[in-house]
Amino acid sequence: MSDVQFRELRHAPAMPVNFAKAVMRAGVKPGKNPTLPNVGLRLNDVGLDSKHLKAYRKVCGFSADGRLPITYPHIHAFPLHMALMMEDGFPFPAMGLVHVRNRITQYRPIAEREQLNIKCSLGNLNQVEKGWEFSIFTVITTAGERVWSSESINFFRGGGHGRKEEKKAAGEPAPATDTVEWKVPGNTGRRYGAVSGDRNPIHLYPLTAKLFGFKRQIAHGMWSKARALAQLQSQLPEEAFRVDVQFKLPMFIPATVKFEQQPAADGVDFRVLARDGVKPHLTGQLRLLGE
Structure with a gap:
């Protein structure tokens, strides 16, 4: 991620615009050797809206405790995720992707009134049996302190290497x-x-x-x-x-x-x-x- 060229945004990308672009890019094909653009997006000083937070808690089942639900920062990073997938040179159609895995790391609880600085970038492009996987990385800081990070792994079906990948036996849960x-x-x-x-x-x-x-x-x-x-x-x-x-x-x-x-x-x-x-x-x- 050290060579990523970050571009600073003044406002969060508008989601209706992101989806309109996604429809226009529905025919994008990755080709035989796709690569990810080495661009990143940064959005600073994101203030949190109490009504929005209340609505999020209600639909997801969180109770109010003065802290952000651990998954809530993802909501503010997601417009940047979408915008990255609309970048020139992004090899996959956003509408054809499947979110297969997600990792969130919380370094400490985040208080409701803290402002968030968000950085998102692409990486870890891998060819798998039935297609391609890549990651969208997010790092969130507040007052210069890293408080939260995530990795969202997405899958594009098609163009895989076709080799069966050895899977560890899950055993009895x-x-x-x-x-x-x-x-x-x-x-x-x-x-x-x-x-x-x-x-x-x-x-x-x-x-x-x-x-x-x-x-x-x-x-x-x-x-x-x-x-x-x-x-x-x-x-x-x-x-x-x-x-x-x-x-x-x-x-x-x-x-x-x-x-x-x-x-x-x-x-x-x-x-x-x-x-x-x-x-x-x-x-x-x-x-x-x-x-």
Whole structure:
């Protein structure tokens, strides 16, 4: 990331403009040897709106405690993510990408009134069996102190090397010590889209989702992660920790799903399963950072 050429923005990129550009770039092809532009975006002194924060907490299930929900900074970084994917030379169509994994590191709790400085960049382009993966990195500082970072791994289907990749045997999951059932309304995608700006048609209505090959609308992956961490809110550490999630099967909504957690060394493992308790929508691992 040291050779990234950062460009400073005066305002957050407008999400309707980002989506309009994404539609115009729908026909972009990566070619045989795609590369990522070495550009980054920086947005400083982002103040937080109390009404927006309240709406985010409500749709994701967080309670008000004077601190930002751990997933909330992603909402302010996402317009920069989209803008990076609209840059000249970006090899993939944004509308054809799948968010497959996400890692968030919180170095300390962030108070509601702190202003955020956000930097986003691209990296880690890798050819995999069925296509390409790349990362969008985000670093957030306040008053010169790094307080939060993330890596969002996205997948483009097509042009993969075709070689089967050896996967470690998962083994039997540890017995869950706590299971909670969630009712996920059909308007969850619209409500989350309103606060996140991510109004991808696959999340909104049955008709708009069917246009992209889904039988009905699906929940946002980052909503699922946020909802899981809201369930764990009282257990989140004061010290630095990291939360990794792997997005699995899409969650068609409305839905009834199960959230399960079990203790692990230096943290907790959790998952969101379909109502049958078998099909996974999300798996996650929360771990304290080593000294």
